[in-house]
Amino acid sequence: MEDWRRIDIDALDPESGRLTAQDLIPPYVTQTNPQEVQQQITQIKSFATSGDIGSALQVATSNPPYGADNSTKTMYFHALLETLTQVRQADIASVVKQLQPQQQDVLMKYLYKGMSAPEGQRQGGILLAWFEKLTQVAGVRPVMHYLTDRRTV
Template sequence: MDAFRKIDIDQYDEDVLPDSELFPTDPRDPSTLLTEAKQKAAAIRNNLSKGDVAGALDIVLSDPPYGPGVDEAKNLTLQTLVTILNTTKSTDIPPILKSLSQDSQDTLMKYLYKGMALPGWGDVSGSVLLGWHEKLTEVAGTGCIVRAMTDRRLV
């Protein structure tokens, strides 16, 4: 009796656009992305041991994995970013954010929202994510939020 609810009516609609038509998929191979994410994680640990938080943040935000089929690389990148966020003093955040490019600020906002979307917020406390969000919004403005929300390339 409820079988009609299982029909995908979008298959009959000519105006439905699949994700592949809305944005280009990441051209890199998933195994290559995972290897790059592991290399970035090692470089970031090295930068953090030297106290170079800005350099570590720049590495993790440059050329992030996106699109379907690369979840392992995405999760490793998010964990690496969470490590950076947790180890940074709140007084050091504004100068670090000002040194980032607009694209890096937008990518950071995407990761902040991804971290907030995790059930229980994963390994990071809510105050850390909200603190970074507040400071990023002060530096980059509300346009950063809009760009992060409307970009279809999900990190």
């Protein structure tokens, strides 16, 4: 045992179990029905096309599809991104103030997702404006909840 720094201690412990991807899924996340998510997307788009962005965001952030598959989550994200891009920058703060604290946390998750996705990066200025107004209204609480919550959007 000359190189003791490279010993895998967990491999030597018989009671130590390796974590799998399934172990990392929070127990309180339930599977989401794709038809329900599609109905929610339709409702979001309906509110957004009628100009009621506040209601569209309230619907979008009240029950996000945490337990859905990646393609369903992507469709949901695109609907929310379209809604966010329809708001004038002067109206962002008033829309954010209409949201409950939990909804603001979900909105922050989608803003971070948008900044990391190529389609969201094309709308980077708009997402940064939303980020700025959200942190002005809610402080750093949504950022901290984004960093600590294991549920992904």
